[in-house]
């Protein structure tokens with residue numbers, strides 16, 4: 245008796261995979277696994293009803309807490325890939341690992357997904373699954389299936405693929421982001437209407453302020469009320485979404501090299517990323533901030549690739565963790581005009597001295613305004629010399645080199 249575990253959503257692709265795994269790949273038994281990373285309730289209903297109609301052994305695994313924790317690692321890394329906070333991307337390794345666990349417990353020898361050969365998800369799933377000896381199967385990709393063929397096949401087999409889903413759009417939703425692609429959106433010049441959005445309202449003139457508390461770079465409370473990661477993200481999605489926060493429309497460079505038009509909604513992610521960066525700007529030194537941008541960009545890239553368990557990521561997180569020991573404090577964010585703008589920040593670790601920066605004080609400790617005079621004399625010195633020689637050459641009146649080498653070469657400045 246051979247058994248294969250299928251990543252199952254109840255949509256058209258994964259539904260046609262069920263009989264195909266038996267007919268084309270010779271498995272005796274298919275089990276469907278749906279992993280909960282915060283999809284809307286309707287998706288679980290669809291998955292359960294379709295599984296029932298197919299007579300499929302269906303498992304649902306709750307991975308919301310684990311996924312939320314990974315999203316918050318993303319916050320510590322200010323993670324954004326081309327403006328996308330990586331909802332789908334970060335969810336895939338979590339889903340793949342959860343399915344693998346079920347497959348092992350159920351004695352499966354194969355793992356299957358319904359991804360096409362064009363997207364990123366096939367790569368993210370398989371990176372995890374190919375760590376094992378199990379057979380990895382991608383029927384849609386391997387059999388070259390099209391939506392049209394799948395619909396005809398489903399009809400001929402009387403498979404339960406009625407309606408549901410999001411109509412003409414291809415949608416992927418979890419706690420961290422909602423992605424909408426396909427249909428008219430494939431034309432980059434097509435301007436979508438409000439109907440593609442579900443989490444965000446078009447911004448009105450209304451505003452609201454929210455206070456977010458961080459401990460070592462992790463958001464832990466909203467308006468002074470402690471919240472666990474899942475609840476905190478859900479709360480901010482609702483709250484910031486009402487002000488149109490977190491809409492992104494991008495031409496995304498996928499791993500295979502294709503560009504794809506993507507629309508996203510991610511109110512909580514935008515709010516938390518904006519607040520977190522504001523707090524870092526207060527507590528980290530300039531050199532830490534500049535270097536961390538490089539680290540953060542690498543983290544986001546590995547996150548996009550679905551490779552958050554790479555040794556590189558642990559190394560990056562070592563640096564990130566070191567910096568985050570001081571990212572503790574509170575940020576006030578204002579939802580305004582579709583933005584989540586930090587409008588106040590406070591931390592006992594601030595690398596900031598109001599008395600040193602103030603226009604109202606002359607001497608603080610051993611530093612006074614006139615100490616800057618020497619710095620001002622040197623500032624831009626090399627460029628002064630270089631520009632002088634450029635001007636000399638341009639004048640083209642013979643070679644007359646007069647270099648005195650002193651810092652105040654031209655006297656007053």
Ligand code: ARG
Nearest residue numbers: 332333364414415416423425
């Ligand atoms: N392009 C995004 C990613 O690779 C999201 C894709 C979501 N899929 C969808 N059918 N909307 O992470």
